[in-house]
Amino acid sequence: MVAIHDLYEELILSNYLVDIDSRKIRKGSIFFGIKGDNFNGNDFVLDALNNGSRLAVTDVENPKFNNNPHIIKVPDSLATLQEISRFHRKNSNAKVIGITGSNGKTTTKELIFKVLSSKFKTICSIGNFNNHIGLPLSLLEIRNDTEFAVIEMGANNFGEIEFLTSLCEPDFGYITNFGKAHLEGFINIDGVIKAKTELYHWIIENDKVLLINSEDKTQNKFINHKSIVFGSNNKCNYTFSENNIDLVCVLFEEFLFKTNLYGSYNYSNVCAAIALGLEFGLDKNEINQTLVDYNSENNRSEIIRINDKTIILDAYNANPSSMEEAIKSFSNLKGKKIIILGDMYEIGKESSIEHKKIIKLCEEIPNCKCIFIGEHFYIFSSTEKGSKFFKNKSDFYNSDIKIDENKILIKGSRGMKMEEILKYIKQ
Secondary structure, X not given: OOOHHHHHHHHHHOOOOEEOOHHHOOOOOEEEOOEOOOOEHHHHHHHHHHOOOOEEEEXXXXXXXXXXXXXXXXXXXXXXHHHHHXXXXXXXXXXXXXXXXXXXXXXXXXXXXXXXXXXXXXXXXXXXXXXXXXXXXXXXXXXOOOOEEEEEOOOOOOOHHHHHHHHXXXXXXXXXXXXXXXXXXXXXXXXXXXXXXHHHHHHHXXXXXXXXXXXXXXXXXXXXXXXXXXXXXXXXXXXXXXXXXXXXXXXXXOEEEEEEEEOHHHHHHHHHHHHHHHHOOOXXXXXXXXXXXXXXXOOOOEEEEEXXXXXXXXXXXXXXXXXXXXXXXXXXXXXXXXXXXXXOOOOHHHHHHHHHXXXXXXXXXXXXXXXXXXXXXXXXXXXXOOOEEXXXXXXXXXXXXXXXXXXXXXXXXXXXXXXXXXXXXXX
């Protein structure tokens, strides 16, 4: 068996290139055969070598691998990858900013990354690589000249944030919020708080720095520790006020930061990025230009215009908390409005209650049409008046509904793929 230190030396020779998909091999990389829920990378070790990897790591016995100098056998490929990423992080000089939360963590990660990149050599988590497989890969993107690494951490059960935090050892930690997400694992909001604050507890135990939104009562409990605090209170390190019309704007010391982001729920995400930018010495004009240049994508609060229609596409994911915030923000827009929502997943035993609450919230908006798609919403089709319900998107497409409203909100869980609705609207 090879020692972690020896394998790390091989990683250096590979220019820190690690691949886990044999179809996307970068020449000279080290391939790790990882077992997933729906795949086993060990089945593609030889393919990876043939496609350009210089070494492959596997944790299975296979006669085809015997005496192959390019194949390294380890007890557990994933654990080895994780330990190598931990070793790499410990040997780097980068300052790591760890981010978790129920909603908005990817947008916050991207905003902080963009702001810091305007002055510092900065990397961030790859896409949504925020779990026990993706986070190690993100850490391995750190190079000798990296000054900041913005690392996103996701979880759907207890202990996962604690483990991910132990891998990336953040110098700064931030929790975006605590919402009703992944309740199948966390049970209730108290469970969410317990799981997410594993990050803050690690930060405190290791005498690192918290980034705290003082408007969040749960985060406020941690202010006595070493912290960078932002909010509306003039006792904060950075005092902001909201100055929204349709797009998020933040006022700080008579300076107005502008963005192309929609929704009041993005306000704290922007504030977190501004606070860190100011903390690390960036000029207000530099930060503002970065924020103005940033456009949300990947189905996250995207603003899409089709003819005279303005569409808010927020279809990357959904839970009761993010649904509520999106609906409330949308209700403030002027114009003829329609809300098109897809089912929320991973809510557990509270699913029916939460879907019912969302329906009620939507129907309280004056002069706004409502369409609900998915089996969880469809349960209430016979009890609600005025709204339209469909079991699936196909039934919706086959209906005779015409969308002539000029303000449209589309949101749903990732499994619903609500972005496909755009095709119907373009017709």
